[in-house]
């Protein structure tokens with residue numbers, strides 16, 4: 633993603649619309665993953681959401697946002713094709729499929745799968761992609777070690793890495809925002825990790 637104005641807008645939505653929801657969700661034992669849906673045309677916010685696994689293990693931030701989107705009155709709800717999808721963390725296999733099935737073809741994320749596993753101690757995205765999906769095709773050779781775990785660009789869905797875009801831009805303000813958000817999510821992660829397991833989430 634090379635449109636820095638858009639990157640800055642998406643970071644602002646994370647900071648001001650998603651983080652407050654996530655702060656409250658983490659206090660209740662939910663994970664720190666959040667999401668938002670914006671109109672592509674004017675980049676206005678349609679819905680913001682956070683993980684609500686304590687209510688239902690399928691309410692990942694992204695799926696929860698799609699649920700809330702469909703609870704809006706049809707008249708005020710844009711076509712998914714006219715929307716941008718924003719995830720704080722690179723979508724897992726459940727959420728990648730949810731985005732494809734619900735018609736949100738463009739998704740940007742701030743933190744990568746590797747960040748979720750390493751910085752936030754939630755290794756399930758990579759573990760499930762490897763264990764459930766990255767099986768060797770019996771008619772072909774085994775998958776190459778280190779290969780991508782999903783297609784970041786396909787006819788169903790393209791994902792964009794905001795942190796990589798910011799790093800490449802060398803824009804001081806965007807770099808400072810990402811650093812601030814990283815500190816915010818480190819603090820949210822510490823809160824979640826302290827209470828992890830207490831809320832009965834299947835994969836805490």
Ligand SMILES: [Zn+2]
Nearest residue numbers: 692724726727
């Ligand atoms: Zn997910």
